[in-house]
Amino acid sequence: MTSETESALERLFEAEGKRIWRALVAYTGDRDVASDAMAEAFAQALARGDEIRSPERWVWRAAFRIAAGELKSRSRGRPLVDDVGYEMPEPPSDLVAMLGKLSPRQRAALLLHHYAGYSTREVGEIVGSSAATVRVHLSQGRRRLKRLLEGSGG
Amino acid sequence: MADPRTILRDLDRLDTPVSWSDVRRRTPGPPPPEPRRTGRLLGIGVAFAIAAAGILLLVRAFVLSPGGPTNRGPISVPAPPTPLSFTSPNTPWTFEYPSGWSVATTRRADPSFMANMLRTVVANGPLPDRAGDFGPNSGGDSELTSALGDSGAVVLVERFWVHAAGIGGEPRGPGPFARDAQSPGWTFRERARCEGTLCFHVIEWLGPKVSDEDRAAAAATAASVRLADVERWTETDGERTTLHDEDDLFTVTYPAAWIPSDRPINTWVSSPREILALATYPLRPGGEAVTDFQLPGNAVEDLGPDDILIWVSEAGTGDGFPARPEHLEPSEPCDEWSRLCPEPTGQAVGVPGIRAWWLGFRDAGRGIYVFVGMGERAYADPARAQLAWDVLDSLRFGPR
Numbered sequence: 157m158t159s160e161t162e163s164a165l166e167r168l169f170e171a172e173g174k175r176i177w178r179a180l181v182a183y184t185g186d187r188d189v190a191s192d193a194m195a196e197a198f199a200q201a202l203a204r205g206d207e208i209r210s211p212e213r214w215v216w217r218a219a220f221r222i223a224a225g226e227l228k229s230r231s232r233g234r235p236l237v238d239d240v241g242y243e244m245p246e247p248p249s250d251l252v253a254m255l256g257k258l259s260p261r262q263r264a265a266l267l268l269h270h271y272a273g274y275s276t277r278e279v280g281e282i283v284g285s286s287a288a289t290v291r292v293h294l295s296q297g298r299r300r301l302k303r304l305l306e307g308s309g310g
Numbered sequence: 311m312a313d314p315r316t317i318l319r320d321l322d323r324l325d326t327p328v329s330w331s332d333v334r335r336r337t338p339g340p341p342p343p344e345p346r347r348t349g350r351l352l353g354i355g356v357a358f359a360i361a362a363a364g365i366l367l368l369v370r371a372f373v374l375s376p377g378g379p380t381n382r383g384p385i386s387v388p389a390p391p392t393p394l395s396f397t398s399p400n401t402p403w404t405f406e407y408p409s410g411w412s413v414a415t416t417r418r419a420d421p422s423f424m425a426n427m428l429r430t431v432v433a434n435g436p437l438p439d440r441a442g443d444f445g446p447n448s449g450g451d452s453e454l455t456s457a458l459g460d461s462g463a464v465v466l467v468e469r470f471w472v473h474a475a476g477i478g479g480e481p482r483g484p485g486p487f488a489r490d491a492q493s494p495g496w497t498f499r500e501r502a503r504c505e506g507t508l509c510f511h512v513i514e515w516l517g518p519k520v521s522d523e524d525r526a527a528a529a530a531t532a533a534s535v536r537l538a539d540v541e542r543w544t545e546t547d548g549e550r551t552t553l554h555d556e557d558d559l560f561t562v563t564y565p566a567a568w569i570p571s572d573r574p575i576n577t578w579v580s581s582p583r584e585i586l587a588l589a590t591y592p593l594r595p596g597g598e599a600v601t602d603f604q605l606p607g608n609a610v611e612d613l614g615p616d617d618i619l620i621w622v623s624e625a626g627t628g629d630g631f632p633a634r635p636e637h638l639e640p641s642e643p644c645d646e647w648s649r650l651c652p653e654p655t656g657q658a659v660g661v662p663g664i665r666a667w668w669l670g671f672r673d674a675g676r677g678i679y680v681f682v683g684m685g686e687r688a689y690a691d692p693a694r695a696q697l698a699w700d701v702l703d704s705l706r707f708g709p710r
Contacts, residue, residue: 169330177326182318191328199336251320269710270314271321277541277557286539287557291506298314298709305317 161205168211169198176219179267184223185256193223216272217282220264227260254304262297265290313627313675393530396430397538402508402554403467404538407432407531416442421549428545429468432531433458434524446490446498446515455493455517462496462517463524465531469510471545473552473563474704479504484514484532494518505537506556507708542572552704558585558624563704565697568618569593575606575621582625582679588701589619590688605681613664615685618698622705628677631670638669638680638702650682665689674707 173194180190197219201211208214255263261283268279269290276294277287393406400415407413412433419426431441435458444451445466455462483501490496495518502511512535514528543554552563553570564570571587575595587593587606591614597607606621613619632648644651648671665684670677680702688694 166330169333173328173330174322174326177328178321178324181324182321187327191326194326195328195332195336196339198333199338202333203338251317266314267318271318275557287541288505288537288539291556291559292537295505301314301317 158206162202165198165201165211168215172212172215173198175272176216179271180219180223182252182255182271183220183260183263183267184227185252186227189223189226193219193226196222213274213278213282216268216274220268220282224260224264254301257304258297258300259293261285262293262300265293266297266301269294315627393534396432398430401428401430401467402469402538402540402543403430403510403535405432405465405467405531405535407465407534408434408527410434411527411531412437414441419545419547421547423547425470425472426545426547427468427470429466432465432467434461434463434527435459446488446496446513447492449492451490451492455490455496458517460495460517460519461521461524463520463528464513464515465528466513466515467510467535468513469508471552473545473547473550474561474706475552477507477559477561477706477708479509484512487514487516490515501532503535503537507554507559507561507706508537508543508556510535553586555585559708559710560585560622561704561706562586562588562701564588564701568701571595575609576604576623578607579604582623582677584621584623586620586622588621589613590617593619610661610664610683613661613683613685615663615687616694617683617685618688618694619681619683620698620701621681621683623679625677625679627675628672631672631677634671634673634678637699638705639696639699640667673705674709676707676710678705678707 176197177190177194180193181187184190184193197215200218201208201215255266258266264283265276265279268274268282269276274282275287276290279290280287283290394409395404395406396413397404398415400417412435413430414437415428415430417426417428429442429445431437431454433441433454438453438457441454441457444454445468454464458464479502481502481504484499485501487497487499490498496515498513498515500511500513502509512532514532516525516528520528537556541555541557543556545552545554546566549566550563551566551568552561554561568588568590569592571589571593573595574584575587575593576584577596582604584606587609589609591612593606594608594612595606597609597611604623609619609621632646635648638650640650640652640654642652643649647669650667650669654665654667663686665686667682668679669682670679672678682698682702684695684698688698
């Protein structure tokens with residue numbers, strides 16, 4: 157890997173790292189999983205170096221896939237956001253808790269589309285489904301989030 | 311509810327504990343797992359497997375067991391039928407159905423119709439020629455039910471459409487089974503699916519002596535119907551065409567002879583992002599910037615005296631944009647940029663002989679820019695100019 161590529165990845169980390177981590181926290185409800193997934197995604201990007209043509213999208217995709225896999229193996233049968241309240245400042249913990257009541261696919265679709273700014277087609281590539289399916293998850297996720305926000309007075 | 315972007319912006323208050331040196335120190339593990347897209351097929355397969363298992367239990371309970379336990383030797387378990395996947399360039403839906411069943415698609419559209427129809431019929435027997443003409447409780451539907459007999463099972467996937475209909479609708483059903491008054495003994499139930507800009511209906515329609523296996527197969531088929539992975543879908547009655555854009559979530563209706571571009575024609579600017587380029591003539595992408603580098607150069611240069619060009623782009627949530635006016639046509643006053651002024655000039659585009667308007671408005675939480683270019687003869691002909699205003703008024707946007 158060239159030092160140019162490494163510098164580019166470092167710049168990407170500075171520019172996007174916080175947003176990726178926040179999206180992962182909202183997706184997993186677990187800061188440790190989020191930290192681990194993001195660091196691993198960037199570490200893998202570093203290892204691949206020049207093989208990656210679009211590092212930004214690659215890192216988002218890798219981080220979400222790593223987080224999804226980690227979540228599956230860590231928290232079978234455990235509520236998604238059972239211990240976030242004391243770790244996060246209010247009100248993001250409420251928001252994360254509400255997102256935790258959505259299905260993982262609805263959550264990923266909302267975060268990648270509305271927070272990360274990816275098109276539905278790109279979200280489909282990241283989560284491994286069609287753009288049409290992503291739109292369904294987005295629509296259902298928005299409706300569910302709306303009901304949850306109304307229920308919380310938000 | 312506030313815009314989801316606004317709600318999720320609250321996440322920006324969280325601060326990450328991960329630093330670049332953490333990344334540098336880390337030894338990467340194996341590549342991240344690739345997501346699988348087998349969920350849908352797996353679900354359908356499971357549905358068919360459950361149906362087959364149910365039949366097997368019934369057979370064992372009522373056919374094999376009356377005499378009490380006997381040594382009959384091993385029972386061979388039939389493999390569940392392998393579902394086939396239906397996709398077609400002629401329909402915006404896709405579904406799984408049992409092998410051996412018949413499928414036909416019928417389209418009925420004409421400018422004189424109140425509503426146009428697209429229908430796919432799936433049945434457990436051979437379909438008569440006019441199968442697509444019939445639905446439950448419709449006059450003459452016995453032509454189909456008689457052809458299939460009392461053990462018939464039918465699934466209809468259908469969409470009745472009119473031009474410039476609003477976007478939206480809620481999925482519903484399936485409701486309870488109801489009697490088909492036209493075909494004694496037959497029953498049906500209906501559900502609605504709405505995805506993206508499109509809604510369609512799915513009907514299970516069953517004969518009085520339908521087998522449990524076919525009843526379950528019809529239910530599994532109906533449950534499997536989804537919007538196909540279409541980026542754009544057009545519906546035409548030969549006079550007008552309605553384009554559904556499932557990526558950018560809008561619909562627009564235009565004269566059938568007009569031509570939408572299938573790719574961005576402005577190669578200079580990516581924000582605002584072009585979502586529609588539509589004209590009375592073929593649109594060439596690219597070109598040098600004219601006066602305004604946001605304009606599609608070649609398309610503007612190609613615009614002839616009788617031609618009309620409509621070019622739509624999108625910028626964020628439309629904060630600060632005026633609300634969409636009731637009608638998008640030249641009117642007084644034109645003091646807001648959501649309104650078209652009566653007497654535009656070609657100065658804005660720098661090409662003589664072109665009348666041009668720029669406008670912007672907010673619709674469905676989206677910021678929309680519209681450019682209208684018109685040749686002098688088109689502008690001088692009120693009926694032709696009206697075509698452009700009708701196209702603008704037909705634009706319907708869904709929330710992102």
